[in-house]
Amino acid sequence: MSVKVECVVKDRCEIGEGPVWEEKKQSLLFVDISGKKIHSWNPATNQKDTVITEKFVGFAVPRQSGCYLIGEGRRFGALDWESKSISTIALIDEDKPNNRFNDGKVDPAGRLFAGTMAMEERPAVLELKQGSLFSLNKDHSVVKHFDQVDLSNGLDWSLDHKTFYYIDSLTYSVEAFNYDINSGSISNRRMVYKMEEGEGIPDGMCIDADDRLWVACYNGGRVICVDPQKGVRLRTVKLPVDKITSCCFGGKEYSDLYVTSACMGMSEAEMAKQPQAGSVFKITGLGAKGIPSNPFCG
Ligand SMILES: O=C(O)[C@H](O)[C@@H](O)[C@H](O)[C@H](O)CO
Numbered sequence: 071m072s073v074k075v076e077c078v079v080k081d082r083c084e085i086g087e088g089p090v091w092e093e094k095k096q097s098l099l100f101v102d103i104s105g106k107k108i109h110s111w112n113p114a115t116n117q118k119d120t121v122i123t124e125k126f127v128g129f130a131v132p133r134q135s136g137c138y139l140i141g142e143g144r145r146f147g148a149l150d151w152e153s154k155s156i157s158t159i160a161l162i163d164e165d166k167p168n169n170r171f172n173d174g175k176v177d178p179a180g181r182l183f184a185g186t187m188a189m190e191e192r193p194a195v196l197e198l199k200q201g202s203l204f205s206l207n208k209d210h211s212v213v214k215h216f217d218q219v220d221l222s223n224g225l226d227w228s229l230d231h232k233t234f235y236y237i238d239s240l241t242y243s244v245e246a247f248n249y250d251i252n253s254g255s256i257s258n259r260r261m262v263y264k265m266e267e268g269e270g271i272p273d274g275m276c277i278d279a280d281d282r283l284w285v286a287c288y289n290g291g292r293v294i295c296v297d298p299q300k301g302v303r304l305r306t307v308k309l310p311v312d313k314i315t316s317c318c319f320g321g322k323e324y325s326d327l328y329v330t331s332a333c334m335g336m337s338e339a340e341m342a343k344q345p346q347a348g349s350v351f352k353i354t355g356l357g358a359k360g361i362p363s364n365p366f367c368g
């Protein structure tokens with residue numbers, strides 16, 4: 071089988087992000103951060119349903135109790151899809167009014183991890199060291215794990231739940247921490263992969279069923295597959311647009327890689343050259359598989 075890249079949701083997302091395969095609905099959930107939208111797209115029917123948010127929305131994930139948990143502006147919010155109403159669960163970064171949530175993901179125990187960053191002037195141009203990494207527990211208590219983050223981004227856990235992988239984009243690297251699944255605490259930060267020439271800025275990422283990381287390369291026009299144990303890149307898959315923001319496995323047996331992209335910050339000339347910028351792509355024939363996403367437990 072050969073690798074095939076298809077544009078499946080031809081949308082001009084400003085910053086398409088945070089794809090999550092929703093098993094129950096057999097749909098792809100993703101956000102447009104600065105477009106202030108949460109989309110749910112069903113590949114079988116090609117129907118897209120959208121919720122509009124008031125502020126920038128960093129992520130949206132399903133909850134065990136039904137509905138969704140979102141990171142909007144500086145709040146964790148509960149979204150009821152039917153009524154499209156959002157209520158506040160917890161506030162973060164209350165001393166940093168210029169901050170907002172960026173990427174978030176649920177750990178294998180059902181806790182939500184998400185990071186913050188300062189508002190960008192232009193893509194990747196922002197006040198540095200303003201972000202932090204937080205988690206939200208079942209009882210809605212918030213833990214701050216560390217601060218001094220430039221641009222909090224991709225995150226995921228190893229299959230044995232003993233390692234947490236994390237990207238602060240402007241370090242141009244993928245880092246790892248020891249992970250204690252019982253307490254949700256992290257320790258022993260170290261670098262596992264340094265981006266190479268042409269790979270751009272590391273953005274969102276996901277783990278596959280072989281414990282490998284698929285990393286979206288912003289301004290790199292590709293996703294790369296990294297072996298985090300060996301610290302090497304195993305594969306590169308090129309896409310027809312430069313601003314690749316995140317990826318997740320979904321579809322039948324989790325063998326399709328869905329990839330989001332952005333068009334914010336592109337000139338008209340660049341847009342004309344990359345008319346699919348901001349779309350969602352599907353990569354098939356990789357021979358790799360993902361794992362189901364975890365719903366938030368609270
Ligand atoms: O998608 C994200 O995570 C950020 O919110 C974006 O603004 C860009 O990807 C970032 O500028 C690239 O580093």
Ligand SMILES: [Zn+2]
Pocket residue numbers: 087172173223224273274315316
């Ligand atoms: Zn991102």
